[in-house]
Amino acid sequence: MGPLSSRLFALESHRNWQISFSIGAILILLVPFLNLAVPSDSWLHISDFWVNTLGKFLCFAMLALALDLIWGYAGILSLGHGAFFGLGGYAMGMYLMRQIGDRSVYGNPELPDFMVFLNWTELPWFWQGFDMFWFALLMAMLVPGALAFVLGWLAFRSRITGVYFSIISQAMVFAMMLAFFRNEMGFGGNNGLTDFKDLLGFDLSEPEVRVALYVISAIMLGLVYLICRFVTTSKLGNILVAVRDAETRVRFLGYSVARAKLFVFTLSAILAGIAGALYVPQVGIINPGEFSPAKSIEIAIWVAVGGRGTLYGAIAGAFAVNGAKSLLTGIAPEIWLFFLGALFILVTVFMPRGLVGLVRQWRERRRTIPSPETSHAR
Amino acid sequence: MPVEPRSTPDMSPKTLLYVSGVSVSFDGFKALNSLSLIIEPGEMRAIIGPNGAGKTTMMDVITGKTRPDEGEVLFDDAIDLTELHETEIANLGIGRKFQKPTVFESLSVFDNLRLALKSDRRIFATLFARLTSEQRDRIHQTLEAIHLSARQEELAGALSHGQKQWLEIGMLLMQNPQLMLLDEPVAGMTDAETEQTVTLLKRIAGERSVIVVEHDMAFVRNLDCRVTVLDEGQTIAEGSMDAVQSDPRVIEVYLGR
Numbered sequence: 001m002g003p004l005s006s007r008l009f010a011l012e013s014h015r016n017w018q019i020s021f022s023i024g025a026i027l028i029l030l031v032p033f034l035n036l037a038v039p040s041d042s043w044l045h046i047s048d049f050w051v052n053t054l055g056k057f058l059c060f061a062m063l064a065l066a067l068d069l070i071w072g073y074a075g076i077l078s079l080g081h082g083a084f085f086g087l088g089g090y091a092m093g094m095y096l097m098r099q100i101g102d103r104s105v106y107g108n109p110e111l112p113d114f115m116v117f118l119n120w121t122e123l124p125w126f127w128q129g130f131d132m133f134w135f136a137l138l139m140a141m142l143v144p145g146a147l148a149f150v151l152g153w154l155a156f157r158s159r160i161t162g163v164y165f166s167i168i169s170q171a172m173v174f175a176m177m178l179a180f181f182r183n184e185m186g187f188g189g190n191n192g193l194t195d196f197k198d199l200l201g202f203d204l205s206e207p208e209v210r211v212a213l214y215v216i217s218a219i220m221l222g223l224v225y226l227i228c229r230f231v232t233t234s235k236l237g238n239i240l241v242a243v244r245d246a247e248t249r250v251r252f253l254g255y256s257v258a259r260a261k262l263f264v265f266t267l268s269a270i271l272a273g274i275a276g277a278l279y280v281p282q283v284g285i286i287n288p289g290e291f292s293p294a295k296s297i298e299i300a301i302w303v304a305v306g307g308r309g310t311l312y313g314a315i316a317g318a319f320a321v322n323g324a325k326s327l328l329t330g331i332a333p334e335i336w337l338f339f340l341g342a343l344f345i346l347v348t349v350f351m352p353r354g355l356v357g358l359v360r361q362w363r364e365r366r367r368t369i370p371s372p373e374t375s376h377a378r
Numbered sequence: 379m380p381v382e383p384r385s386t387p388d389m390s391p392k393t394l395l396y397v398s399g400v401s402v403s404f405d406g407f408k409a410l411n412s413l414s415l416i417i418e419p420g421e422m423r424a425i426i427g428p429n430g431a432g433k434t435t436m437m438d439v440i441t442g443k444t445r446p447d448e449g450e451v452l453f454d455d456a457i458d459l460t461e462l463h464e465t466e467i468a469n470l471g472i473g474r475k476f477q478k479p480t481v482f483e484s485l486s487v488f489d490n491l492r493l494a495l496k497s498d499r500r501i502f503a504t505l506f507a508r509l510t511s512e513q514r515d516r517i518h519q520t521l522e523a524i525h526l527s528a529r530q531e532e533l534a535g536a537l538s539h540g541q542k543q544w545l546e547i548g549m550l551l552m553q554n555p556q557l558m559l560l561d562e563p564v565a566g567m568t569d570a571e572t573e574q575t576v577t578l579l580k581r582i583a584g585e586r587s588v589i590v591v592e593h594d595m596a597f598v599r600n601l602d603c604r605v606t607v608l609d610e611g612q613t614i615a616e617g618s619m620d621a622v623q624s625d626p627r628v629i630e631v632y633l634g635r
Contacts, residue, residue, distance in 0.1 A: 007508070231505065234504065234505050234506070234507065235492065235493070235504045235505070235507040236501065236504040236505045236507075238482075238485055238489050238492065238493055239493060239504060241482065241484050241485055242482040242485060242493055244484070245482045245483055245484055245485075246480045246481075246482060248480075249476075249480045249482070250493075251464055251465055251468075252441070252464060252465075252468050252473075252474060253468065253493060253494055253549070253553070254465055254468040254469045254499050254553070255465075255493075255499050255504075256465065256499070256501075259501050260501060260504075263501045
């Protein structure tokens with residue numbers, strides 16, 4: 001344990017730890033304080049709506065981290081990461097459905113409403129066990145992990161890379177959307193799972209419970225960041241970057257490229273599943289819309305906007321794009337998709353390293369004496 | 379240069395690499411035509427020949443990238459290389475440097491060497507791997523040998539073409555191979571760099587066998603080793619540089635057409 005904990009502290013420089021702790025303290029302490037303790041007529045008050053929105057953003061940031069881990073480091077662009085996020089969400093949703101019990105519209109203590117509506121008489125086998133919270137949490141990680149393992153094993157073993165892998169992952173998420181839309185699948189079809197009441201006995205409509213969920217999301221984001229950071233700063237992290245740059249060369253060095261990819265892809269799916277499981281109780285619904293190909297592409301846009309291969313860039317990108325989305329869809333919802341498309345093109349053409357690259361460029365320019373040659377070379 | 383003592387010098391085999399009657403054809407074109415080659419432990423061998431003579435295909439066969447249609451390829455007198463995968467062959471102790479230097483451009487020079495270091499290749503081992511001081515010393519020794527000590531923290535992408543070639547040779551050395559295959563190691567180097575490379579390779583050979591494929595005749599002459607001339611997938615001459623250069627078949631191949 002000794003060497004491991006010392007490596008954990010060495011993950012970041014002293015200054016970066018200070019920055020991370022400051023941001024963490026603001027997110028974890030200040031936001032709940034301004035929401036719960038400051039009277040709602042004060043200009044400092046943060047509304048329940050914004051706490052909830054920030055909580056969602058934290059989950060998106062976790063999802064972006066999961067994608068950056070494979071795309072930014074190993075060069076695997078998954079356009080189907082919504083599948084893992086959604087599966088994690090469904091696992092949590094199934095637990096929340098079972099918690100409703102006889103408080104549902106049809107009042108069946110055992111079966112969720114949509115099953116009663118379909119004239120089902122007993123719980124399908126794959127719904128067993130989801131009345132236990134620990135089991136649902138385990139499934140929220142295991143099911144996405146297992147799907148990623150199988151997909152990755154088939155793809156990486158056959159050396160499917162680049163755009164071909166992206167297309168396959170997109171096809172996978174699309175197939176899942178179609179499957180989950182069907183009522184017979186047993187996941188509530190079109191409507192998905194909703195009308196949740198409580199989690200571990202805590203009423204989900206209470207502001208304090210929402211704040212607690214928000215705080216847990218913030219802590220989990222920190223944990224997921226540290227896990228990603230641990231992987232990317234390890235020798236395995238170097239191998240992943242090497243795979244991105246020159247895959248064949250890595251093979252000649254005697255490393256198994258397929259296994260390295262399989263490991264990081266599975267890990268990424270598990271992290272995405274955790275994000276989904278935290279997301280669902282905060283939004284109160286999970287439906288097949290999470291599996292729409294457009295949503296999965298949006299995740300890639302968050303990471304591209306923030307800047308690939310830095311981890312904190314992915315967090316920044318998730319917050320920036322979703323923040324813009326919240327504001328813009330409030331003002332003029334019909335232009336949001338045009339804005340998103342334009343944003344993607346602008347980022348690809350003018351800032352290939354995303355927001356992170358832009359900040360770095362700006363800092364370098366301030367540090368060095370402005371000379372046109374050096375600034376163009378970068 | 380780190381010298382690993384040969385485990386049992388008396389028992390060491392007479393031939394490290396034994397290639398016999400190897401043929402490879404692509405769509406009817408015979409890239410290798412019953413090629414034979416024997417490399418002894420510690421030997422340096424230069425292989426020359428016009429374009430399309432089969433030099434790269436020969437390397438592909440030895441490293442397992444291409445399977446021969448027929449013929450034998452034995453390593454250490456006993457191991458049949460035609461049965462093994464690229465990764466397995468690499469782990470046996472056969473290192474290869476490609477024509478185009480492929481170092482990992484987004485990693486530092488140091489990390490490039492660290493990845494090449496002979497060590498546990500399994501995924502979880504790499505996740506928790508830490509450098510021992512012994513390993514660190516080995517990396518620094520290699521950095522010294524390839525003249526890149528001063529630039530170890532820089533990204534490999536920032537190196538000059540010649541320096542990338544050295545880094546790649548250094549990466550091969552880190553794997554401590556018994557046999558090194560170098561495809562055009564001085565391509566794109568300045569005269570001074572070429573000269574330093576000759577010194578470097580001469581130091582390397584002796585501890586291990588080295589096969590160099592090169593077009594630069596002055597460089598091959600400076601290596602001062604046995605030369606094999608290939609043409610149309612066959613060995614047409616073998617011997618010292620002087621002997622080979624006065625061979626009428628070699629003269630015909632290089633000047634006749």
